[in-house]
Amino acid sequence: MRPPYSVGVPADTGKQRAGRGVAADVLQKLGFLTIGLFDRDDPAGGHESTLRMIELGEQLGFDSAFLRHRHLQYGVSSPVALLGAASQRTSRIELGTAVTPLGWENPLRLAEDFATVDLLSGGRLNPGVSVGPPMRWEDVREALYPDTADQEDFSTERLTRFLRAVAGEQVSGFSGTAGFETFSERVEPHSPGLRARLWYGAGGLSSARRAGELEMNLLTSSVVRAEQAPPNGVWDFAAIQAAQIDAYREVRPEGRVSQGLVVIPTDSATADQRERYHAYVEARTPRTREPQGPGMLFAPDLVGTSEEIAERLAAHAGYQRVEEVVFALPFTFRPDDYTQILGDIAGALGPRLGWTPAHARAAAQA
Template sequence: MPEPSLPLRKLGFLTIGLFDGADPAPGHESTLRVIELGEQLGFDSAWVRHRHLQYGISSPVAILAAATQRTRRIELGTAVIPLGWENPLRLAEDLATVDLLSGGRLNPGLSVGPPMRWDDVREALYPDTADAEDFTYERVERLLRMVRGEAVSPFRGTEGIEEFSDRVQPHSAGLASRLWYGGASLRSAQWAGEHGMNFLTSSVVKAEESEDFAEIQQSHIRRFREHHPDGPAARVSQGLVVIPTDSASREQVATYEAYAASRLARTATPQGPARMMFAPDLVGTSEQIAERLYAHAGFREVDEVAFALPFSFTHDDYVQILTDIATHLGPALGWSPAG
């Protein structure tokens, strides 16, 4: 197994938080228990996906608010909040509130663009302003300014017995440095760098200059750092689906391999008009996965990751996968558990 040029510094995981639409509470409780387990295993961060009108977490900020009260150390992130569904001022209030509740552990990941299935939801989401809504990077810039404490109102002072602020309250001073942009293109990587954000790169990228996933991801990371004030020190987190089988049962291994095989065809060539490339899911022993990661051009550019848990598995499967990541794969990558 090749030696890493730099030990993995931060190890995190990402979950979609699936639930049964007829009985959604157990799925949400499972997500919170998974986050608690992550802290117990020494993971540095736990991230939740964001899904609207699906059977996954629609309100990650609320989930993470609950997680702040059940954990003490682990960082809590979103990957990612699609801002097309959000009012930036209201979101800035919620993010700052949860960051304070967590003691400064929140890592909000963001993205822009029209909401998914825009034609189906526009009337419900923006019945009066759909044609005027701005889904460009400006929506992120608005949020950045608000989180950083810039004025959002011309009035500050007392009216009657009520006192008003001209900036978003509460203000969490360190939050702005922990904002991430989830990008899948060279343009988004450069924009995130120019605006001093951290950069999330996942198992989905746009094929622009290559059709090799690892090469594409590497080019995005390098473009981001070329345009970031911190240069090579700018933070990047890579997210791939990894499924270690060190302690898995034969039945679990069969399930995992079938899952990965069912998704493999989409990784061979760019998909759809946007030419999106998907990374293969990595299934095998921790030693086998580590070898593949060390050979991955994107992985060799980072020292922190947020490995994605696969969709639609059981709670016990996630316990096994997370335990193997923390006790076998992480150490194979030079990582040491926190706490």
């Protein structure tokens, strides 16, 4: 049996991305992720700021913009609604969720919402989902499922129900006309290409393999499940993440894999911004040295010049195995900080990673 991970990067895997012969210094797709932070007393302002951030991302040439759910917090609780608005303010950038926790959702209803937004966007939606009980389940169960909490199934079965609904399989025993109304046996509207653009947020080896078995794309993030103590006593996030990507590739070599780390380039940052950024990373670093809570290991945040960050990514075993990334933005920064960070990622870091902005690629192909 393969161990959960091995420290170090095999020499024959560090030079190709995704095992498909793509040079390791060429990043194919570059995206960003945000939770859409807002003020409790002015949530509209925060949502508008997030929409402007997505618009800026398209202008800078980013390939994708992802939103992360924050239920009962001061972040976007309904990405599908916000992405519906974003679909009307952008024309090219892919829009995704990373991830939608299915424990909070009715799979059939969510399939309807995603299909609607996908059609509104012209086929640009990339929903990422995960399974498991809702966060802080004991605190929210009575409000979320007052009558069915003990019967709710938060396993993979909930996910397969969602996949069948998105794929257009039968969900109702009746179709046809009843009186003046016409009914369908499948979820409507149906978006034919959406099933191929579904992502699974995996934390461990088994969930990475499950993503492949379900013919989903794989989202890896800045958190992994530490499933076995390291042989030398030092936890290696990159090696664990690399092992999970390898496990997925063994099952589905043709699938897309995206890596997400917190990346904070400082090339154009002011002295005040650099000081705050480094303080933010320093405060979060202790949690990266050993697993937190139920065995979850956090990746170190990457802060510094684009040259410094590119060098650290080049040595990162997880990054070496992917050809697209969705860098996570720090969750508590100011709008002008995000503008600076996105500008440096697109204008300085991305090119160092071999990435070409989407509008430049389109112009070259014209």
